[in-house]
Amino acid sequence: MLQKDGLLNAINNEILLTPLFSEAENIHTIYIGGGTPSLLASRELENILASIHKKFNVADDAEITLEANPDDINKAVLFEWKKIGINRLSLGVQSFVETELRWMNRAHQASQSLQSIDDIMEAGYSNFSVDLIYGSPLLSDDDLINNLQIIFSKNIPHISCYALTVEPKTALDKMIGQKNSLPVDPEKQSAQFLMIMQMMKDHGYEHYEISNFAKPSFRSIHNSNYWHGKPYYGFGPSAHSFDGRNKRQWNIANNSMYILSLQKGIVPLEQEILSDTQRLNEYIMISLRTIEGINLEIIKSKFGISYAKSIESQSGKYQKSGKLNLSEGKLKLTDEGKLFADGIASDLFV
Numbered sequence: 001m002l003q004k005d006g007l008l009n010a011i012n013n014e015i016l017l018t019p020l021f022s023e024a025e026n027i028h029t030i031y032i033g034g035g036t037p038s039l040l041a042s043r044e045l046e047n048i049l050a051s052i053h054k055k056f057n058v059a060d061d062a063e064i065t066l067e068a069n070p071d072d073i074n075k076a077v078l079f080e081w082k083k084i085g086i087n088r089l090s091l092g093v094q095s096f097v098e099t100e101l102r103w104m105n106r107a108h109q110a111s112q113s114l115q116s117i118d119d120i121m122e123a124g125y126s127n128f129s130v131d132l133i134y135g136s137p138l139l140s141d142d143d144l145i146n147n148l149q150i151i152f153s154k155n156i157p158h159i160s161c162y163a164l165t166v167e168p169k170t171a172l173d174k175m176i177g178q179k180n181s182l183p184v185d186p187e188k189q190s191a192q193f194l195m196i197m198q199m200m201k202d203h204g205y206e207h208y209e210i211s212n213f214a215k216p217s218f219r220s221i222h223n224s225n226y227w228h229g230k231p232y233y234g235f236g237p238s239a240h241s242f243d244g245r246n247k248r249q250w251n252i253a254n255n256s257m258y259i260l261s262l263q264k265g266i267v268p269l270e271q272e273i274l275s276d277t278q279r280l281n282e283y284i285m286i287s288l289r290t291i292e293g294i295n296l297e298i299i300k301s302k303f304g305i306s307y308a309k310s311i312e313s314q315s316g317k318y319q320k321s322g323k324l325n326l327s328e329g330k331l332k333l334t335d336e337g338k339l340f341a342d343g344i345a346s347d348l349f350v
Contacts, residue, residue, distance in 0.1 A: 007236075007255060008044055010262035014235050014251075015051040017267050021231050021243040027056040029222035030064045033090065034236065038068035042080040049085055063088055063127075063221045071108040073116040078123035088220075089120060089128040090160075096147050100138045117154055127218060129158035134196060135189030136164040137182035144192050145199070152203045157218035160211050161196050163189045190339045197335050208291040210341055227290050229283065246274045276303060281349045284311070288345045293332030311348050318344055 030052060032045065045066070052058060065088040066081060073091075081089075093113045095101055101110060120128050130151060134144055151159055164184055197207060205213040209227060212220065226232060231244030238253040249271040252258055261268035274282070280303045287294050299308040315331050318324035323337030323344060333341060 003255065003259070006259045006263075008040075008047070010259045011236050012047060012051040013262045013265070014267055015048070015055050017262075017265065018055070018233060018235070018241075021233075021247075025056050027052070027058045028062050029225060030058070030062060031067075031222045032065065032086075033067035034239075036069060036072070037066060038072040038077075042077065042084055045081070045086070046084040065090055065220070065222060067092065068116075069108060070112040070116040073119060075119050075123060078119055078125070082123060082125070087125070087127065089125055091116060091120070091128060091130050093117075093130045094133045095136075095139065095143075096150050097139065097143045100136060100143070103138050104133070104136070114150070117156065121154075127157060129160055129220065130156050131160045131162065133162055133164050134192045135184060137184065139192070141192065141195065144195060148196065148199050152199075155215075157215045158220065159200070159205065159213045161193075161213070162211055163193065193339060194335065197338070206291065210289045210338055227286050228292075229286065246279060248272050248274060277350050279303075280307060284348050284350075285342075285345045288331070288333060288348070289341055291332070293330040294348075296329045296331070307350060310350070314348050318347075 030049070032048070037045070049064070064086050066086045067090045069092050091113075094104060094106060096110045096113060098110050101108065117130070132147055132151070133139075200207060200213045205215060206219070207213050208219050209223070212223065214220070229244065232242055234240045234251070237251055237255050237258045240248065240250045242248050249269045252261070252268045252270075258268055280299065283299070283302075284294060294311065296308045296312060299311060312326070312331075315324050315326065318337065319326055323334055323340060325332050325334060333344070337344060
């Protein structure tokens with residue numbers, strides 16, 4: 001508890017100490033995520049928002065999102081969150097299949113997910129998102145279809161779908177290594193992602209970023225700003241910030257060192273100035289993931305015509321194989337191409 005209090009104090013101090021990227025900074029989105037912020041008391045969340053409002057000029061209609069787990073939600077806390085200004089939720093459901101939730105070591109049950117969605121809508125949150133995971137060894141195609149049908153039946157406005165990944169030295173990695181769990185099957189993941197894309201399209205969702213689907217007018221503004229290279233501030237251990245031009249900074253990861261540093265009035269960060277090549281490659285990587293794609297005119301104006309021609313030439317093989325389309329000066333992934341997004345992006349790098 002003491003470290004939690006110390007961490008919250010440090011975050012509030014960091015917000016107030018952080019130098020602005022530009023004068024009269026206007027903030028249009030706030031995203032409270034990482035870890036489990038829904039475990040914080042409403043007054044603690046309110047204090048963080050108060051610090052942000054003290055430091056920045058926050059727009060009256062700002063999108064303010066909180067990441068939450070189903071087991072942290074009840075009607076009372078939903079109304080408290082709404083009262084302090086949170087107007088969008090991102091709900092970590094992952095699956096409605098009970099056996100899969102247990103296998104993923106999730107704390108909540110499928111019934112809690114269903115109830116939390118009903119409670120969110122009853123509390124008047126029209127803008128919220130649900131996370132789903134696909135491609136796990138336990139998730140059959142029928143289970144995936146059932147998960148999506150639940151989403152559609154409740155008319156949830158925004159869905160984020162992520163392929164299950166196995167990080168080295170995790171419990172899952174150990175289970176697979178000891179043959180106590182089936183390994184992840186990349187072909188199954190690809191097939192399930194194609195199913196997701198088609199079903200989302202059939203039900204009126206816009207596939208506006210590789211992992212994200214939204215009903216009309218329900219894109220995540222915060223994440224969209226990130227994908228389009230807008231400036232952002234990050235507060236807390238490991239948090240990253242970007243000035244929208246060429247300066248990136250990030251905080252140390254160690255909680256104790258972060259707290260001690262802020263107690264001394266020092267923001268414990270490192271910085272780097274991105275080269276033109278780094279900026280271009282980052283633009284390629286991020287923009288290719290979006291529905292807008294790589295705009296060759298932007299590359300011409302910001303980096304030079306030779307780079308635009310080189311990227312267009314390099315993309316030719318992917319156009320021929322049906323993974324990229326070039327239309328009106330924009331390179332966009334096809335559904336098949338979305339299965340290879342990272343590899344294609346890296347191949348287009350300068």
